[in-house]
Amino acid sequence: MSTGQRMIRFGVIISLLLLFVVVGCSNSDTSSQQSTNEEREDNEKIENVRVFKSHLSKGVLPGSDDPHVQQVLEETGVKYELMTPPAGSDATEYLNMLFASEDYPDIFRPIGGMERTLIQQGAALPLDDLLPEYAPHVWNSIPEEAWDVVRAATPDGKIYYVPKVYTIPERAALLRQDWLNNVGLEMPETLEEYREMLIAFRDQDPNGNGEQDELPTSGREFGTWMDHLFAMFGVAMWEGHPEWDIYDGEIQYAGVTENMKEAIIFIRELYEEELLDKETFLNKGDVWTAKINNNLVGSWYHLPANLLDRYEAMRQGAEDAYVVGMPLPKVDGFTGFITQKSMGEPEWMIPKVSEDKAIASLKLLDFFYDQENDDFIRYGIEGAQHKVEDGKKVLIAATDETPIALGMRNLMTKEDMDIRINETFPEDQQQMVMDIFEVSTADARRIAGDGLPSTVYDGYSDIQSHKLFQEYLTKIVIGEWPIDRFDEFVERWYSSGGDEVTERVQEWYERLN
Numbered sequence: 001m002s003t004g005q006r007m008i009r010f011g012v013i014i015s016l017l018l019l020f021v022v023v024g025c026s027n028s029d030t031s032s033q034q035s036t037n038e039e040r041e042d043n044e045k046i047e048n049v050r051v052f053k054s055h056l057s058k059g060v061l062p063g064s065d066d067p068h069v070q071q072v073l074e075e076t077g078v079k080y081e082l083m084t085p086p087a088g089s090d091a092t093e094y095l096n097m098l099f100a101s102e103d104y105p106d107i108f109r110p111i112g113g114m115e116r117t118l119i120q121q122g123a124a125l126p127l128d129d130l131l132p133e134y135a136p137h138v139w140n141s142i143p144e145e146a147w148d149v150v151r152a153a154t155p156d157g158k159i160y161y162v163p164k165v166y167t168i169p170e171r172a173a174l175l176r177q178d179w180l181n182n183v184g185l186e187m188p189e190t191l192e193e194y195r196e197m198l199i200a201f202r203d204q205d206p207n208g209n210g211e212q213d214e215l216p217t218s219g220r221e222f223g224t225w226m227d228h229l230f231a232m233f234g235v236a237m238w239e240g241h242p243e244w245d246i247y248d249g250e251i252q253y254a255g256v257t258e259n260m261k262e263a264i265i266f267i268r269e270l271y272e273e274e275l276l277d278k279e280t281f282l283n284k285g286d287v288w289t290a291k292i293n294n295n296l297v298g299s300w301y302h303l304p305a306n307l308l309d310r311y312e313a314m315r316q317g318a319e320d321a322y323v324v325g326m327p328l329p330k331v332d333g334f335t336g337f338i339t340q341k342s343m344g345e346p347e348w349m350i351p352k353v354s355e356d357k358a359i360a361s362l363k364l365l366d367f368f369y370d371q372e373n374d375d376f377i378r379y380g381i382e383g384a385q386h387k388v389e390d391g392k393k394v395l396i397a398a399t400d401e402t403p404i405a406l407g408m409r410n411l412m413t414k415e416d417m418d419i420r421i422n423e424t425f426p427e428d429q430q431q432m433v434m435d436i437f438e439v440s441t442a443d444a445r446r447i448a449g450d451g452l453p454s455t456v457y458d459g460y461s462d463i464q465s466h467k468l469f470q471e472y473l474t475k476i477v478i479g480e481w482p483i484d485r486f487d488e489f490v491e492r493w494y495s496s497g498g499d500e501v502t503e504r505v506q507e508w509y510e511r512l513n
Contacts, residue, residue, distance in 0.1 A: 045077055046073065046077060046078075046079055047077060047078045047079070047357065047359075047360035047363075048078075048079050048080075048081060049078050049079070049080050049081070049106045049107065049357055049360050049361050049364050050080075050081045050083055050104075050105045050106045050107075051080050051081065051082055051083060051105060051106070051107055051108070051361075051364070051406060051408070052083040052084070052095065052098070052105035052107075052108035052109060053082065053083070053084055053108075053109055053406075054084065054085060054091035054094075054095070054109055054111055055091060058398040058399055058400050058402060059398050059399070059400070059401075059402040059403060059404035060400070060401060060402070060403055060404065061082050061083075061084065061404060062082060062403050062404060062405070062406075064079060064081070066403055067381045067384060068380055068381050068384065068385070068403065068405045068406070069406075071376065071381065072364070072367065072406070075367060075373070076363050076364055076367050077360075077363070078360045078361075078363055078364045078367075080364060080406055082404060082406055083098075083105055083108075084404075091111055091112075092111050092112030092114075095108070095110075095111060095112065095114060096112070096114070099114075099351075102353075104351050104353050104354055105351070105354070106350065106351075106354040106357040106358075106360075106361050107348055107349070107350050107354070107357075107361040107364070107365065108348070108349060108351070109346075109347060109348060109349075110161065110346045110349045113454045114349075115160065115161055115346040115349055115454075116453065116454045116455050116458075118160075118349070118351060118352075119154055119155075119160050119455075120455070122352070123351060123352050123353070124160040124161070124349060124350070124351065124352060125160070125349075125350040125351065125352045125354070125355055125358055126158040126159065126160055127158075127159045127160065127161070127162070127350065127362075128158055128159045130358060130359070130362055131159065131162075131362065134358075134359050134362040134363055134366065135362040135363070135365055135366035135369070136366065137366045137369040137370045137371075138162060138362070138365055138366050138369045141369050141411055142162070142163065142165055142343075142411065143165065143343070145343065146163050146165050146342075146343035146344060146451075147159060147163075148512065149163065149343055149344035149450070149451035149512065150163050150344060150451070152451070152453075152508060152511050152512040153344065153451065153452075153453035153455070153508075154453070155455075160349065161346040161347065161348060161349040162346075162347050162348040162349075162365065163343055163344050163345060163346065163347055163451070164343070164344075164345045164346075164347040164410040164411075165342060165343045165410070165411045165412070166340075166341070166342050166343070166410075166411075166412045167342055167412065167413050167414070168412060168413065168414050168417055168437065168441055168444075169338050169340045169437075169440045169441055169444035170303055170305070170340075171227065171239075171301060171302065171303055171304075171338065171339075171440070172301070172302070172303075172304050172325050172326075172338065172436055172437070172439065172440035173227075173228035173231065173299070173301055173325065173326040173327075173328060173338070173440070173443075174299070174300050174301065174302060174304070174323055174324070174325065174326065174436065175187075175298065175299050175323070175324050175325070175326040176206070176297075176298045176299070176321065176322070176323060177322045177323065177324045178206075178318065178320045178321055178322050179201060179206035179207065179214075179298045180197065180206075182204070182205075182206040182208065183197070183200035183201065183204045183206050185197055185200060187324075187326065187327065188326075188329050189327075189329060189330060190329050190330050190331075191232060191266070191329050191330070191331045191332075193329060194232075194329040195270075195275070197216075197298075197299075198216035198217060198270065198275040198298070198299065199216075199273075199275065201214050201216040201275075201298040201299070202214060202216050202273075202274060202275060206298065207295045207296065207317075207318065208318070209295075213296060214296060214297075214298060215277040215291060215296050215297045215298070216270075216275045216276070216297075216298050216299060217229070217270070217275065217276055217277070217297070217298065217299040217300060218276065218277035218279075218280055218283065218288060218291060218292075218297045218300055219240070219276070219277065219280040219281075219283070219288070219300075219301075220240070220280070220283045220284070220285060220288045221280075221281055221282060221283055221284060222240060222281065222470045222473075222474065223240050223280070223281060223470060223473045223474060223477070224239055224240025224241070225239060225240055225288065225300070225301055225302065226240065226267075226276075226280065226300070226301055227239065227240065227301045227338075227339065228299070228300075228301040228326070228328070229263065229266065229267050229270070229276075230260070230263045230267075231328055231336050231337060231338055231339065231443075232263070232266075232328050232329055232330075232331050232334070232336045233259045233260075233262050233263040233266070233331055233334045233336065234259045234334045234335050234336055234337060235254050235257070235259045235260050235263050236254040236339050236447045236449070237254065237339055238339055238341060241466050241469075242254040242255030242260065242466065242469060243339060243341075243447055243449050244447065244448060244449025244452055244505055245447040245448045245449060246448045247259065250506065251448050251449060251505055251506055251509045252502065253493070253498065253501075253502065253505075255466070255469045255493065256489075256490045256493055256494070256498070259334060260486075261483075261486050262331075262334070264473060264476055264477065264483065264486060265483055267477050268476060268477045268479070268483065271477050271478060271479070272479065276477075277291070277297070281474050281477070281478065289310070292310060292314075293310055293313035293314060294313070294317060295314055295317045295318045295321065299326065304325070304433050304436040304437055304440070305417075305420070305421075305433070307323060307425075307429070307432075307433060307436075308424060308425055308429070311323060311429060311432075322432065323432060323436065324432070324435065324436060324439070325435065325436035325437070325438070325439030325440050326439070327439055327442065327443060328443050336443070337443055337444065337445040338440050338443045338444040338445070339444075339445070339447055340444040340445055340446045340447065340450075341446070341447065341450045341451075342446050342450055343450060343451055344450055344451020344452070345451070347410045348365060348408065350362075364408070365408050367408075368406075368407065368408035368409040369408075369409050369411070377407060377409065378395075378419070378423060379393045379395065379423075380405040381405070384396070384402070384403050384405070385402075385403075385405050395423055395424060414437075414441075417437060418434065421433050421434055448509065449505070449509075451512075452505065452508065453508065455504075456501055456504040456505050456508060457501060459497070459500075460496075460497035460500065460501055462496065462497070463493070463496070463497045463498060463501050468489065468492060468493055468496065469489070469493070472485065472486065472488075472489040
C-alpha cells in the first residue's frame with residue numbers, strides 16, 4: 001500500500017471517530033435534556049402547601065426532606081410545610097401578624113375569631129363545590145347536621161370552613177378515688193354528700209403527708225376550669241365561660257339565669273369554708289396543674305385525655321393514686337349535665353388569596369380523613385413517631401427534639417377515642433381513662449348553642465369576652481360583694497348589649513332549626 005493510500009485510510013478512520021464522538025455527545029445532550037425535562041415535570045406536579053396549626057405539642061418543625069413529609073407527598077402529590085407560632089408567643093396574635101404581613105398560609109386553623117373577620121371581608125374561600133369533588137372523605141365523614149351548623153353561621157349560608165366534630169364529651173368532673181377511700185366515704189350522690197366529702201378532704205389528711213394542705217377542689221383565674229361546680233345546677237359552661245342553652249323555653253345566656261345565681265351561692269359557701277382553693281382566682285394554668293400533680297387537689301374539672309403525664313406525676317408522690325370520673329351529684333330543683341360541644345367549631349379554612357392552592361390543600365386534608373390511611377396517621381414514621389416492640393407499633397413520647405408529624409383530622413368518635421387511649425396510655429391506665437369517659441358521657445348533653453357563630457357578638461366585645469360576668473363572679477365568691485349584686489349584673493349585662501346579642505342568638509337558633 002502506497003503512502004498516499006495509507007494517508008487516505010487514516011483520514012477516513014479519524015473522520016469516523018469524530019463522527020462517533022459528535023453522535024455520542026449529541027445523544028448525551030439529548031439524554032441530559034430529557035432528564036432535565038422529566039425533573040422539571042416532576043417538580044411541576046408537586047404542589048407545596050403551607051399549613052398553619054396552633055398549640056402543637058413538643059417537637060421541631062419538619063423540613064422538606066422529612067420522611068413524614070415525603071410519605072405524604074408520595075401519597076398525595078402535595079408537599080406540606082407546617083407553620084406554628086414561635087414558642088411562648090400568643091397564637092392568635094401570631095396568626096393576625098401573618099395575615100397583616102401578607103405571609104398567608106394556604107390552609108389554616110382559624111383562632112381568635114379570624115374566621116368571622118375573613119368571611120365578613122369576603123376574604124374566605126367558599127368550599128361548597130370544592131369539598132365533594134376534591135375532599136370526598138372529609139365531605140362524607142362529617143355529619144350533615146354539622147354542615148348545617150356551618151351554613152347557619154354564615155350570612156349567605158355557604159360553607160367557609162371545615163368544622164371540628166366530637167361525638168363524645170371532651171371534659172369531665174374528676175375525683176381522686178384513693179382520697180375517697182382514705183376518708184372512708186362512698187361516691188357522693190347529692191350536693192350535700194359532695195360538700196361532706198370536701199370537708200373530709202379538708203380535715204382528714206387524705207394525701208397522707210401529715211399536713212393540712214389539701215385543696216378539696218380548685219379552679220383557675222377568672223373562675224375558669226371549675227365547671228363541675230356549675231354543672232350540678234344545670235349551667236352550660238365551657239372552661240369557665242357561660243354558654244347558650246335552653247332556659248325557660250328559649251335559648252339564653254347561662255350567665256344570667258337563676259341556675260347561675262344558685263351555683264354562685266353554693267361556690268361562695270365553699271370558698272368561705274375553705275373547701276374551694278383560696279387561690280382559685282389567682283391560679284395561672286401551670287400553678288393549678290402543679291397543685292393537681294403534687295397530690296394537693298381532690299376534685300377538679302379537665303380533659304381525661306390529658307391525664308397521661310399528670311397521673312405519672314401524681315404516682316411519684318402517691319403510689320396508690322387513682323383518678324375516676326365523678327357522676328354529677330343531684331341538686332334538688334335542677335338537672336345537672338356536663339356541657340358537650342360536638343360540632344360547628346371552625347377547624348380548617350382556606351383564605352381567598354390562596355385559591356390557586358385550594359385543590360391541593362383539600363387533597364392534603366382529605367388524605368387525613370381517609371380511614372385507609374389511619375395506621376400511618378396514628379403512628380407516623382418508624383424511629384421518628386413510633387417504634388416496634390414485640391411486633392407491635394408503640395408511639396414514642398414527644399420531646400423538644402422530636403420531629404412533628406402533621407395531623408389534620410379533628411373528628412372524634414368513641415371508637416376513635418378508645419383507639420387513642422390504647423395507643424397513648426400504658427396498659428395499667430387504659431381502663432381508668434375509659435371508665436372516666438363512660439361516666440362523663442352518661443352525664444353529658446350537647447347544648448343548644450353548640451356551633452354558635454361569633455358574629456352574634458359584633459359590636460359587643462365585652463359581652464363576648466365575659467368580662468362583666470367574671471368581675472361579678474369573682475367579687476361575689478370571695479365575699480367582696482353580696483350575692484344580691486348578681487341581680488345588678490343581670491341588668492347591666494342586658495343594658496350593655498345583652499339584649500341585642502340575645503336577639504341575634506335566638507334568630508340564629510330559629511334559622512338553624
